[in-house]
Amino acid sequence: METRIERHTICVLVDNEAGVLARVIGLFSGRGYNIESLTVAEVEKSQRLSRITVVTTGTPMIIEQIKAQLSRLVPVHKVSDLTIEGPHLERELALVKVAGTGEKRVESLRIADIFRARVVDWTIESFVFEMTGSTEKLDAFINLMQPLGLVDVSRTGVVAIARGPEPL
8 A cells, every 4th residue: 555645736616606715625624634735716707617626645545536536515616736748837825924123124124035935015113015926935035034033934836837829
């Protein structure tokens, strides 16, 4: 039996109606599947379709079960596992609040510049940085801000799209 744990990014095209997200999440929680990241937004207003992007982990067998069970849900139109379907892009947005004065304040600005984080709010005692990138890049930035006065973090979760001309 395989015990290798893999990380997969799965996109699900669903009807944009009340209760759909709860059913998708219920599928994960009811079976004990882990969700590392979850984003959802309407993508086709005229057809009232939303795209749910789920980053999950599990053995290859568990990932296949997740996709099969998602496909059987009534409001689901399509399930795509971007991790195995080819090249794709993943991005996440974070707002990171850092409080500090003196050298720590200067150092947080230096690091933000290296990571291409933008200052979107500031006071005499704090900054709020906005940063977009891979989950790993955001994690690295946040870890470096920890000793400099990290106060708060808000993250969007992963959004992903396949490369090339084909739609989901």
